[in-house]
Amino acid sequence: MSNILVARNINKKVPLGKDNELHILKNVNLEIEEGEFISVMGPSGSGKSTLLYNISSMDRITSGSVEFKGSEISKRNEEELAKMRLKNMGFIFQDINLLKNLSVIDNMMFPALVSKDADKNAVNQKARKLLEMTGIEKLADNNITQGSGGQLQRVGICRALINDPDIIFGDEPTGALDSKATEEIMSILADVNQNGTTVMLVTHDAKVAAKTERILLMKDGNLVAEKKLGKYTAKHDDIKEREESLMKWLVEKGF
């Protein structure tokens, strides 16, 4: 397998006042293989979200390099980066950021219709297939305000998948959901990953991380350790063991 994303010695500094700066990411190195399912854990303020936004080009690194699909992206201009994100990357957030005056299906189709030559019928069919895959096809024409948190996050996942991205980045996508909805979202993400899409999540929830293949631990702007649990599939009945082994590891690592 080849790497889909390689970050080398990345640093992120933000100005603090006139003569000061905050050094958030400190010489971080990271390789993500195509098809991996990764999560990032670590204390609040350790830099997890900053890492996700900087490697996905939503934000700019201060120094270092980020290669995506074999080419350096950190020096590209905003327009090129926006195109790349739209075509190759999907994003899901804790706050789902759906447009309130649009229906479920129109929200989903939005990123696919940005391109001038998009075929609206084909996009509509694809959107309906994704809604079916995530079990919310009946909501297609409802107003977005009518869904529950779990249903809306499914819409968020469908929207992230509409352009067939190579990688999905999730910043606490289950952070606002109850445990049942969290399990359902994780099962959808596992299917998405099973179909070949790389997935990287930031999470505080060890139950979420236990369903991912590799867990990175971040502390004070550094990636300090990683734990490989291997692929999880719903057929496995070892989730308790995975959770226990992850918890033990987190305690050993002082988190």
Ligand SMILES: Nc1ncnc2c1ncn2[C@@H]1O[C@H](COP(=O)(O)OP(=O)(O)OP(=O)(O)O)[C@@H](O)[C@H]1O
């Ligand atoms: N643009 C910014 N300006 C100033 N400080 C920032 C900026 N972005 C992030 N920070 C600070 O950098 C640190 C890391 O933030 P980040 O959100 O990446 O942490 P995190 O590990 O994701 O935290 P949490 O788990 O609480 O979401 C925090 O102290 C945050 O306040």
